[in-house]
Amino acid sequence: MFGWEFPPYNSGGLGTACHGLTKGLVNHDVEVVFVLPHLPNPIDAHVRLIDASKVGGEIKSEKIDFRKIDSLLVPYMGSDQYSEEYSNLAKKYAHLKQAMPNYGNDLFEESLRFAEKAELIALSEKFDVIHAHDWMTYKAGIRAKKATGKPLVVHIHATEFDRTGGNNNQYIYDTEKEGFENADYICAVSQFTKDKVCHHYGINPDKVFVVHNAVEFNDNKFDGGEFKLKKYHKIVLFLGRITIQKGPDWFLYTAKKVYEKDPEVKFVFAGSGDMELRMIEKAAELGIAHNVIFPGFLRGKDIDRAYQMADLYVMPSISEPFGITPLESMRNGTPVLISKQSGVSEVIDNCIKVDFWDTDKMASQIVDVLHDIEFHRRLKETGQLEVMKFSWDEPAAKCIDVYKKAIAKQRCANG
Amino acid sequence: MVSVCFYFQVHQPLRLRKYGLFDIGKNTDYFDHGKNKEILDKVSKKCYLPANSLMKYLLDKYPEFKISYSFSGIFLEQIEKSHPEVLKSFQDLVDTGKVELLDETYYHSLAFLYSKKEFKDQVKMHTKQMKDLFGYKPKVFRNTELVYNNELANFIEGLGYKGIIAEGADHVLGWRSPNFIYKAKTTKNLALLLKNYKLSDDIAFRFSSRDWKEWPLTAEKFGHWVGAINGNGQTVNLFMDYETIGEHQWACTGIFDFLRKMPEEIMKHPDNDFKTPSELVKSYHPVAELDVHNTISWADVERDLSAWLGNNMQKIAIEKIYAMESQVKKIKDEKLTNDWRKLQTSDHFYYMCTKWFNDGDVHKYFNPYDKPHDAFVSYINAYNDLQLRIKEHTNAPVVMR
Numbered sequence: 001m002f003g004w005e006f007p008p009y010n011s012g013g014l015g016t017a018c019h020g021l022t023k024g025l026v027n028h029d030v031e032v033v034f035v036l037p038h039l040p041n042p043i044d045a046h047v048r049l050i051d052a053s054k055v056g057g058e059i060k061s062e063k064i065d066f067r068k069i070d071s072l073l074v075p076y077m078g079s080d081q082y083s084e085e086y087s088n089l090a091k092k093y094a095h096l097k098q099a100m101p102n103y104g105n106d107l108f109e110e111s112l113r114f115a116e117k118a119e120l121i122a123l124s125e126k127f128d129v130i131h132a133h134d135w136m137t138y139k140a141g142i143r144a145k146k147a148t149g150k151p152l153v154v155h156i157h158a159t160e161f162d163r164t165g166g167n168n169n170q171y172i173y174d175t176e177k178e179g180f181e182n183a184d185y186i187c188a189v190s191q192f193t194k195d196k197v198c199h200h201y202g203i204n205p206d207k208v209f210v211v212h213n214a215v216e217f218n219d220n221k222f223d224g225g226e227f228k229l230k231k232y233h234k235i236v237l238f239l240g241r242i243t244i245q246k247g248p249d250w251f252l253y254t255a256k257k258v259y260e261k262d263p264e265v266k267f268v269f270a271g272s273g274d275m276e277l278r279m280i281e282k283a284a285e286l287g288i289a290h291n292v293i294f295p296g297f298l299r300g301k302d303i304d305r306a307y308q309m310a311d312l313y314v315m316p317s318i319s320e321p322f323g324i325t326p327l328e329s330m331r332n333g334t335p336v337l338i339s340k341q342s343g344v345s346e347v348i349d350n351c352i353k354v355d356f357w358d359t360d361k362m363a364s365q366i367v368d369v370l371h372d373i374e375f376h377r378r379l380k381e382t383g384q385l386e387v388m389k390f391s392w393d394e395p396a397a398k399c400i401d402v403y404k405k406a407i408a409k410q411r412c413a414n415g
Numbered sequence: 416m417v418s419v420c421f422y423f424q425v426h427q428p429l430r431l432r433k434y435g436l437f438d439i440g441k442n443t444d445y446f447d448h449g450k451n452k453e454i455l456d457k458v459s460k461k462c463y464l465p466a467n468s469l470m471k472y473l474l475d476k477y478p479e480f481k482i483s484y485s486f487s488g489i490f491l492e493q494i495e496k497s498h499p500e501v502l503k504s505f506q507d508l509v510d511t512g513k514v515e516l517l518d519e520t521y522y523h524s525l526a527f528l529y530s531k532k533e534f535k536d537q538v539k540m541h542t543k544q545m546k547d548l549f550g551y552k553p554k555v556f557r558n559t560e561l562v563y564n565n566e567l568a569n570f571i572e573g574l575g576y577k578g579i580i581a582e583g584a585d586h587v588l589g590w591r592s593p594n595f596i597y598k599a600k601t602t603k604n605l606a607l608l609l610k611n612y613k614l615s616d617d618i619a620f621r622f623s624s625r626d627w628k629e630w631p632l633t634a635e636k637f638g639h640w641v642g643a644i645n646g647n648g649q650t651v652n653l654f655m656d657y658e659t660i661g662e663h664q665w666a667c668t669g670i671f672d673f674l675r676k677m678p679e680e681i682m683k684h685p686d687n688d689f690k691t692p693s694e695l696v697k698s699y700h701p702v703a704e705l706d707v708h709n710t711i712s713w714a715d716v717e718r719d720l721s722a723w724l725g726n727n728m729q730k731i732a733i734e735k736i737y738a739m740e741s742q743v744k745k746i747k748d749e750k751l752t753n754d755w756r757k758l759q760t761s762d763h764f765y766y767m768c769t770k771w772f773n774d775g776d777v778h779k780y781f782n783p784y785d786k787p788h789d790a791f792v793s794y795i796n797a798y799n800d801l802q803l804r805i806k807e808h809t810n811a812p813v814v815m816r
Contacts, residue, residue: 226441227440228439228440228803228807229439229440229799229803232803232806266799270436276788277788280728280788280792281726281727281728281788284726284727284728284730284731284791285727287731289727289728289732289791289795290731290732290735290795290798290799292795293436293439293795293796293799294792294795295435295437305437306436
């Protein structure tokens with residue numbers, strides 16, 4: 001399995017999904033070897049993790065310190081951001097009058113490097129199926145398939161259309177398409193995403209299986225008395241990367257409308273991302289910044305702490321392939337409002353669903369759920385019950401079916 | 416006759432610590448004591464102690480030499496607690512009888528712009544502190560960051576002061592010179608002393624700049640410049656941060672040697688002398704009335720409020736803090752009032768300034784945060800805690816659950 005990131009070293013939902021899915025696979029007695037471009041520190045995991053940067057061998061880029069390369073390569077970085085980091089680094093080295101180490105010219109070259117390593121790893125490991133997550137690992141998956149003849153399943157957690165709100169990078173689109181076309185089968189995290197794969201990339205729907213994500217449960221219980229803020233204010237939470245895909249600006253426009261109806265509501269705006277500073281300024285510009293708390297990127301227990309502190313979780317994503325966070329929130333007993341433009345809205349009922357652009361509706365729904373005690377209690381209780389049905393064993397079982405199909409198909413092809 | 420008037424601003428803010436979401440409601444300590452102490456240690460060693468001993472030497476050696484200081488209340492509060500030797504050395508200077516002290520707002524705040532009542536309270540606190548620590552009663556006022564306008568002048572005259580300090584901003588002076596005393600418009604007789612920003616900044620900002628064509632600046636050269644004003648002005652007001660000496664301009668730049676020689680160079684011209692602000696007020700008649708209806712300050716090229724109130728983050732932060740005034744004062748809890756006032760210090764808003772932040776200029780030098788937004792976020796979080804404390808006192812939960 002080729003991935004990007006693995007908790008605790010993750011910057012978003014992809015790492016969380018890989019963690020849950022591999023756990024589910026292990027429960028079904030599937031042995032998983034998980035290959036990452038780079039692992040900062042050894043960690044305890046239920047799967048064998050391979051750090052590609054530590055794999056040597058006869059390849060062109062042998063002398064490169066992959067650790068350094070990988071410091072530029074983080075999952076949610078767009079190519080613009082990569083170029084910026086790259087040019088900053090180039091400036092730094094120019095200043096030091098030193099030759100710049102052998103970094104790839106861009107993000108794309110880096111994914112090619114990962115693919116080269118992937119081939120080596122694939123040749124030295126025993127396995128039946130290759131499973132690659134999102135575009136940066138697709139080239140690795142294809143190389144491994146070509147080198148070993150093993151079937152390839154690609155998993156799509158987010159397309160370029162989701163991430164960019166439509167301003168696609170052509171190379172990434174091409175890489176995604178190449179992955180879809182070279183894959184024996186495709187797992188999409190929702191029907192919403194499957195439709196994107198078929199409509200935007202022209203892939204045959206028969207090849208694409210919907211495998212909805214699930215959620216892993218931690219039992220972090222916090223004493224309600226710890227949240228003094230909650231004693232005097234209703235709290236609405238945003239938790240996610242602060243980037244266009246997640247609709248952070250829609251959250252603020254909605255917050256402004258809620259503020260006009262109830263100026264005592266506090267908004268917790270958790271996460272980091274390329275729009276973070278702009279959102280802080282925007283909150284000030286809208287005149288609501290005194291009610292918006294920016295805690296930055298939360299990890300571990302603090303995530304559950306934030307959910308439990310909140311009266312409502314809002315996910316106003318403009319295009320959310322799945323969206324695990326609403327499930328996490330429901331698990332923590334916090335009702336959720338999600339945009340209809342999300343995969344998760346296909347699988348949960350006990351929540352509020354609104355179009356991300358309909359800030360009037362979103363604001364009035366927020367005010368309703370915050371003030372109608374009965375409504376709030378009902379959403380909380382039914383949501384908590386509903387979320388219990390989610391387990392990673394289920395998507396894992398679906399993946400195993402896909403694996404079996406892929407292996408069978410391969411055998412047929414090989415006669 | 417040219418009288419050289421030195422006024423040094425002495426201030427250290429109480430910088431906020433990184434105050435996060437989960438601190439709200441749990442932690443009422445908003446300030447980074449470690450960092451504040453560390454900076455005070457550093458500046459005491461590099462500036463306050465050696466500069467004070469230089470001043471003592473000059474005051475003892477030259478009977479004509481005089482200086483003045485304006486201390487922020489929170490600066491004195493800090494050194495009283497952790498650096499008594501620094502306080503003692505300032506007290507020794509005042510005891511020479513050749514040092515004038517000015518009044519300002521205790522919390523180094525911009526209160527005048529938002530609440531006259533709060534402003535007056537803070538000035539009164541400062542006056543009391545001057546009496547308690549130095550046995551001194553100031554007669555001249557200087558507002559935080561030299562923020563000034565007609566209305567302030569009128570208010571200050573009402574409090575009984577004889578003079579006030581302001582920036583000699585070009586856009587206010589026009590063809591007129593800062594080297595005279597003016598009468599503040601809208602006052603009966605309040606003397607307005609204007610900073611000669613060119614000569615002040617030659618020391619405060621340009622002294623060590625090798626790109627400056629006058630570098631290196633010698634005491635002799637500076638003495639000539641001051642002497643040249645004879646016939647064309649009565650006073651040269653050199654107003655600057657005290658931290659210029661040894662902190663903004665490190666000892667290795669030669670700043671101490673420059674100042675050690677300066678009085679002698681200035682006295683070489685028989686018509687020159689040194690005066691304190693209130694001596695200037697007594698000695699010279701105002702040459703004209705000066706109308707400053709738009710607020711000025713001593714910051715940046717704009718000489719306006721944009722360093723503290725230029726963007727929306729700064730505006731909402733300061734508006735919200737002053738909006739709490741009546742609630743805070745009704746509760747009458749000393750610790751709460753004190754914390755609220757400490758959040759009024761102008762530096763908090765300065766750290767949120769986004770003007771030229773990318774160019775890494777003077778703003779960045781003074782900013783303990785990586786980004787103005789970090790300063791803003793910690794500030795707003797502390798504000799939220801303060802708001803909770805008010806609610807706890809008034810005991811009025813607003814939500815039902």
